[in-house]
Amino acid sequence: MPAASSPLPIAEVIPALRAALAAHPLVVVQAPPGAGKSTALPLDLLQEDWLAGQSVIMLQPRRVAARAVASRLAEGLGEAVGETVGYRVRFESRVSAQTRLEVVTEGILTRRLQRDPELAGVGLVILDEFHERSLNADLALALLREVQGALREDLRVLVMSATLDPDLPVRLGAPLVESAGRAYPVEVRYLPTDPVGRVEDAVARKVRQALAEDEGDILAFLPGVREIRGAAAQLTDSGALVLPLYGDLSVKEQRRALLPDPAGRRKVVLATSIAETSLTIDGVRVVVDGGQSRTQAFDPATGLTRMVTGRVTRDSATQRAGRAGRTAPGVAYRLWSERTQPLLPPARPPEVLEADLAPLVLELAAWGAPDPTALAWLDAPPAPRVDTARLLLRGLNALDDTGRVTPEGQRLLEFPTHPRLAHLLTGGAQAGLGPLAADLAALLEERDPLPPGSGADLTERVAALRDGRAGRGDRGDAAVLERVERLSRQWRGLLGVRPDNAEPDAYALGELIALAYPERLALAREVLPGGARGRFLLAGGQGVALPEGDALAGAPALAVAHLDARALNPQNAEGRIYLAAPLALSTLDARAGWAEAVRWDARTGTLLAQRERRVGALILETRPLKDLPAELRVAALAGAIRAEGLHLLTFSREAEALRARVQSLRHWHPEADWPDLSDAALLDTLEGWLGPVLGTARTRDDLGRLNLLPALEALLPWPLPQQLGDLAPTHLTVPTGNRIRLEYRADGSPPILAVKLQELFGLEQTPAVNGGRTPVLLHLLSPAGRPVQVTQDLRSFWNSSYFEVRKDLRGRYPKHPWPDDPWTHAPMKGTKRRGV
Incomplete structure (x- = not known):
């Protein structure tokens, strides 16, 4: 249904949006969740005269959202997905010759731009959920702006967001069209105090309370799959249909979570942050927000990425709560105190400022922009992270010394994965290890299929995968292994190899890991006193260690795939090895x-x-x-x-x-x-x-x-x-004829002349250096060499302070002369001569 004729709030701003797009190549739309910007607006724009005979590409940051949005759009036309509306995600597409609106993700837009910079036949590109500031979205915007400036003045770009940085339209030089939306009221409830303990326990307790006290389906947010499974296990007897929702689920399981239950049962959807935006889950009236999210954090100092669980940001909490008011008034339970709310981070920084930039730098090199600063960024990639990415890509033979893409780098871009794994796949195929490379790459992209405590040896994971594929056993998480096999099948198809179910060669795995992680080749350190083993030094210079008792601890060398850069303890600051394979010393010798x-x-x-x-x-x-x-x-x-x-x-x-x-x-x-x-x-x-x-x-x-x-x-x-x-000068001569050393100070203060007071009898003016412009600081000494006065004005000292000093010195040094008139007395080096 076109938005202009629909009851959705976005219909109210359609005339303004049409006018803006007719006059400007880049327009920004802000509309809250549920306004219809993703599921109705694109259909209306298909009718514009300037789009006649052209298509629309719509970028979604997540695969689940891409499929769901395409389905909603197709339903709005009364068609099946793949007709007027289709989608493309990694390894999956539903499009046809009649498709005019493609919802894409996972770098699909970047790939198309690399193949066809003019985007022939495309009249409009929509960047949805831009507030998330994903790396792909920022890259796409930078490339599209360059295309508009150099190749396609007629190409239009629409940036859509649920929440918006107020400065964004100004920074883009684009008009802003805002839709107020018509969300139903949501009552936000906080806990009296911040909870203590596991987040999955707190979420399960609050879900049970909501099932008893509130109406409608429940959407609960947890940081990851482990916590989702923990909460689900506690809700098996709740009487509701408990369903997970996260990116690695099969399409069938995702649709089951998104759509109403055919049997009319009440649903509890346990989701990661994937459900914050874009996705509409029918029937949700209650949100339970665990207050945590899990994101990747890249450390440019070590070149390592790790998953970090942290507090939800305030803007994400707002998005989550809004899910309860899509179709009726709702309630949002926040599992933290109201005092904590203003202390939450306001928003996540743009991903380009924190992520591993190796994929982006390789894309830019292939684009012909080895210097990222040549493009117009909202936030430029940080130079130190760019340097780290270039160093890695040179190690993968993807860039030359000038930062330009090599033939190998172009080959890596054909594989929709990180350059590391692409290099593993291409190098493995060249070495005749294609089936093993496909299995290994798939395992490294997925969660570990073996339970905690299974050791770090990747050989065991490959063996579990092959045993399941050959029907020899079912050890490991069946759901994870199924996803791994599905991905391995895709890699085998790209490499043109058949599956291999033989027992994996551990050292061949080490060679393959070395292709992806050349800086993580590791040599065992010397055995420490007490027989400690399992400590290694990486080729990148970091110290790492295996968990105590790991079967790989005695290996002389390892190739490390997954590790955590965080220290095992503050004393040795070593990272922890999670997944690795033994490495033959001959492989190190060859490198x-x-x-x-x-x-x-x-x-x-x-x-x-x-x-x-x-x-x-x-x-x-x-x-x-x-x-x-x-x-x-x-x-x-x-x-x-x-x-x-x-x-x-x-x-x-x-x-x-x-x-x-x-x-x-x-x-x-x-x-x-x-x-x-x-x-x-x-x-x-x-x-x-x-x-x-x-x-x-x-x-x-x-x-x-x-x-x-x-x-x-x-x-x-x-x-x-x-x-x-x-x-x-180094010395000054005093009236007795002695040359006294000066003590200069680097701060430019007057130099010190430490001299016995008696040697200056008769001297009227303070000695000076610097051509007479800087009087010295006199440290006047007793006959025993102890300071008795500090002055820069010798005349004033003789006329006043001398007589107070003389009283003390006469009693302590009676054999020395202490004249009443120091002006006329001859300077002295010692005591009175006999007979005087």
């Missing part, structure tokens, strides 16, 4: 190469210089490096000093004095070109000033014995040395 290594061993305080046969951080063999190039020595020692600190060097008294004199002149004469001899500046320029005096230094003791004064003096070009002596 190893010789390289010269010059580095500082902080433990022994020694410079190590050797040739190493290595794979990343894994050293397989070493040989002494006899002829050590000077530049490598200098670079390694400079790195050691920067790592440990400038205290590795010993600055003599003269060297420290030179530094302080020069730094003082930098403060007194900022207009002059005095070099910076501060710690920070010397550390920054170590190679330049220290390199010439390093000689054959190789140890911490050698560094401590270096004479640094000549190296510092060499930083003063002519005529600075002469000016230094004139403006900042």
Whole structure:
């Protein structure tokens, strides 16, 4: 049914939207859930004159939503899916020659853009649920804007969202069309205090309460499949039809959760965040929100991705509650306190700022944009994450050194999966291991089919899959293994290989994992005191460990597929290995190469210089490096000093004095070109000033014995040395004829002249440096060398403070002269001469 003639709220803004699309290539629509923007609006736009003879592509962020939205749209036309309306998701499509509206996901739009940048025959692209800011949606928008600017001025793009960043239309330079919607009221109820314990227990208790007190079907949100199963197990005797809903379910099971029960039974749908938007579940009047969501978090420092369970965001909580008011007034139970609500994060950051960017960077390279900043992004991919992605893709031979896509990279893009697994599949096929590669790739994409405590060996998972396929047994989770087999069948079809049900070769699995995760090849560390085993070093440099007692603990080498970057304990900061296979040392040997290594061993305080046969951080063999190039020595020692600190060097008294004199002149004469001899500046320029005096230094003791004064003096070009002596002398001569050392300070404060008071009798003016512009700070000393007065005004001291000081000194040092008139008394070095 076209939206303009339907009772849905979106009908009210159709005229404004038509006018906006007629005048602008990019338009933004905001409409709350249930307004009809996904399931009615696209049908109405098919009637526009500017779309005559052209089709519409509609991007949905999830496969479940893509199928469900396509079904609703087809129902609105009274047709079956695959006629006017169809869909394409990974490994599945329902389209025909008459299809004009395709709902797509899983990178399908990106693939089409790569094959046909002009999008021939397409007049409109709709990006639905854009508020989720998925990586695919951001990439699609960036590519479409470039297509509009360079190839297709007539192509229109419609960005649709349930909630909206108020700045989005301005940032896109696009008009905004808003639909207020007509959602029914939803009463939000909080708990008195935040619950303690497992979220599935709290959800099951609240569902039972809602079944007893409220009307209608119930939609409950949990973070993942494990929690869904835990809650379902507690609700088996609830009297309601309890159904799961998550992305890995079969299409039949998903439809069962979305549609009313044919027998009229009351439903409880236990769902992940997949049910927040797009999907309409008929009959829901109650929402139970467990308050948690599970997302992927990528750590660019380790190159690892892990699943993280955290608090739901405020905008997601609003979306979830709105599900209770689609068709009638409802109630939403939030399993946290009202005091906690304002403390929730307002929204998730855009995925492009947090995700593994390897797929995106490869797509951009194939697009001809190896520099992501060349595209118009809402939020540009962070440069450090782009660099991490490029490093990985070069390791997969997908990019060359300039960041451009290679033939292998183009081949990887033909496989709808992460570049890692695509490389596993292509490399496995080339090595004659296609069936095993298909099984392994499918297992790595799905949840672990074996129960916790089954060990980390992937060989056991492949064996379970093949046993089930051959009818030899049913160990493992049957539902997971069924999904794995379905995916493996798709990979086998792409590779053109038949299934293999033989016992898997563990070392062949290790070789395949090495293709996908080259930085996760692992060597066993030395056995620790007490016989600890199972600790490994990855080629990427991280430490990892197997759970205690794992069967792979004694392997000399592993290829690691899945691990958690989080530390097993704060003391060793090692990641935990979840899935791996043994690796033949010959596989490491084949990947190893010789390289010269010059580095500082902080433990022994020694410079190590050797040739190493290595794979990343894994050293397989070493040989002494006899002829050590000077530049490598200098670079390694400079790195050691920067790592440990400038205290590795010993600055003599003269060297420290030179530094302080020069730094003082930098403060007194900022207009002059005095070099910076501060710690920070010397550390920054170590190679330049220290390199010439390093000689054959190789140890911490050698560094401590270096004479640094000549190296510092060499930083003063002519005529600075002469000016230094004139403006900042090392000593001053006092009236007794003694040359007293000055103590300069790097902050530019007056230098200190520590001198016995008696040596200055008769001196009227305070001595000065810096061409007479900077009086020194006098530390006047007793005959025993102890300070008795600090002053920069000697005249004032003789006229006033001297007489108070004289009273004390006469009693303590009676053999020394303490004249009534210090102006006329001769300066003295010691006591009175006899007879005087």
